[in-house]
Amino acid sequence: MSEGVEWALHTCLNLSWAEPGEAVSAARLAAFYRLPAAYLNKQMQALARAGIVSSTPGPRGGFRLARAPEDITLLDVVTAIEGPEEAFRCAGILREGPGGEPDVDYREVCVISQSMRKAELSWRRELAGQTLAGIRATVERRHPHTPGNTRNRFANVKI
Numbered sequence: 001m002s003e004g005v006e007w008a009l010h011t012c013l014n015l016s017w018a019e020p021g022e023a024v025s026a027a028r029l030a031a032f033y034r035l036p037a038a039y040l041n042k043q044m045q046a047l048a049r050a051g052i053v054s055s056t057p058g059p060r061g062g063f064r065l066a067r068a069p070e071d072i073t074l075l076d077v078v079t080a081i082e083g084p085e086e087a088f089r090c091a092g093i094l095r096e097g098p099g100g101e102p103d104v105d106y107r108e109v110c111v112i113s114q115s116m117r118k119a120e121l122s123w124r125r126e127l128a129g130q131t132l133a134g135i136r137a138t139v140e141r142r143h144p145h146t147p148g149n150t151r152n153r154f155a156n157v158k159i
Helices: 003-016 026-032 036-050 072-080 111-128 132-140 146-156
Strands: 051-055 062-065
Touching: 003 026, 003 036, 003 072, 003 132, 026 036, 026 062, 026 146, 036 062, 036 072, 036 146, 051 146, 062 072, 072 132, 132 146
Parallel strands: none
Antiparallel strands: 051 062
């Protein structure tokens, strides 16, 4: 998984603490963690295409969550950044090995392929079962000052 997934997840979480209706510029979002603004902006555009955030152009523009945190799963963010393709892609190399047959779908009969697909389905199910709201609640329980600190940092971060 690319570092863009981590950046996108933290940025979405931070946007959940922005003042209602407030759009936060890509520059401010990037400065929050000292990330390269151009690269973070690419992640934000991917999130916008997926309907996770919305963007507002102009000098007071920026990004905000497009859906309630309860309606954004970790899988939504991962898929927006990484795409929907499977992490393990069986190339069917058994076909080229000893006893390989050209008309066999090795993706279906290969034990390694089956095991990797099973693990990925479990991983995706786990991510789909966790929402941004759940993550936010855990952070707020462990670190109650985070929402206010985040809003203050957005207001005062140097860009």
